[in-house]
Amino acid sequence: MHSGAGKKRRRRYGGLPNTEGYPRRVSPGGIFRGEVGNREWHILRLRALRRWQQVTPGMGDLIKAARNGEWGPLLRAAALTPGKHWAENSRCSGQDPELFTPLSDGPREDPDEVRHFQGITLNRPLNFCASCPLAVAARCLVESLRLDDEYGIRAGLLASERSALRGAWKRRIDAEAVSAVLRGVPTVLNEAEREEVISRFASDPILNATRVAWGLGIPRKYLWQLVREHNQSSQSTPSAAA
Numbered sequence: 001m002h003s004g005a006g007k008k009r010r011r012r013y014g015g016l017p018n019t020e021g022y023p024r025r026v027s028p029g030g031i032f033r034g035e036v037g038n039r040e041w042h043i044l045r046l047r048a049l050r051r052w053q054q055v056t057p058g059m060g061d062l063i064k065a066a067r068n069g070e071w072g073p074l075l076r077a078a079a080l081t082p083g084k085h086w087a088e089n090s091r092c093s094g095q096d097p098e099l100f101t102p103l104s105d106g107p108r109e110d111p112d113e114v115r116h117f118q119g120i121t122l123n124r125p126l127n128f129c130a131s132c133p134l135a136v137a138a139r140c141l142v143e144s145l146r147l148d149d150e151y152g153i154r155a156g157l158l159a160s161e162r163s164a165l166r167g168a169w170k171r172r173i174d175a176e177a178v179s180a181v182l183r184g185v186p187t188v189l190n191e192a193e194r195e196e197v198i199s200r201f202a203s204d205p206i207l208n209a210t211r212v213a214w215g216l217g218i219p220r221k222y223l224w225q226l227v228r229e230h231n232q233s234s235q236s237t238p239s240a241a242a
Contacts, residue, residue: 056137058131058215086139092128100125107150111160129156145169145170146188184211202227
C-alpha cells in the first residue's frame with residue numbers, strides 16, 4: 001500500500017524534490033510524466049514554474065517593458081541608485097562571483113535547458129537576486145547591458161535570458177545620451193548611439209568638435225577621421241543601392 005502510494009505521488013509530482021521556493025503541486029499544463037519523454041517533461045515543468053521565477057518584485061514588469069522597446073521604466077528605476085558604488089547595496093555584495101556564473105549558461109544556450117541542467121543549484125543565486133531592492137536590481141541589469149556582459153546571472157536573469165535584451169539594447173538610441181555627448185558630457189553609448197553622434201556632428205557645422213570629442217572620450221583627430229569615414233559611407237550607399 002505504501003509502495004503504491006509512493007508511485008502515485010512520484011507520478012503526480014514527477015519524482016522531483018520540493019525545490020526551495022517552488023510550490024510542490026505544479027503540473028506542466030496537466031501533463032503527467034509518463035505522457036512525454038523524461039527530458040521534455042522536466043522542461044515543461046520548468047516553463048510552468050516561470051511565474052515563481054526568482055526576481056525582485058516589480059522587475060518582471062520592467063523587463064517586459066524593455067523587451068517591448070520601452071526602456072524608460074527600467075532606466076528611471078536604475079537612476080534611483082546613482083553613483084559608482086551602487087553594487088555595495090546589492091544582496092550579492094561580498095559573495096563568490098562564481099556562484100552567479102553557471103557553467104552551462106551562455107548567450108547562445110536555451111534558458112529552459114540551462115535551468116533543467118542546473119536544477120536546484122540556481123536557487124541560492126536567484127534568491128539573492130530576488131531579495132535585492134528594485135532600484136539596485138534595475139541598475140544591475142542596465143549596467144550589464146551597457147557593458148555587454150555576456151555571461152553570469154544579472155538581476156535574476158540568466159545570460160541566456162538576456163541575449164535578446166542585449167541585442168535590443170545595442171539597437172536603441174537614447175536621445176538624451178546623444179545630446180549629452182554633443183554638449184561635451186562624457187556618456188556611455190552603444191554602437192547605434194555613437195553612430196548617431198557622428199552623423200549629427202558631420203551634418204551640423206555649428207557643433208563644437210572639442211566638446212563632441214570630449215563627450216565621446218576620443219581625440220579630435222580621431223573624431224574627424226570618423227566623420228570622413230561616415231561621409232564616405234554615406235556617399236557610397238546610394239550608388240551601391242542603385
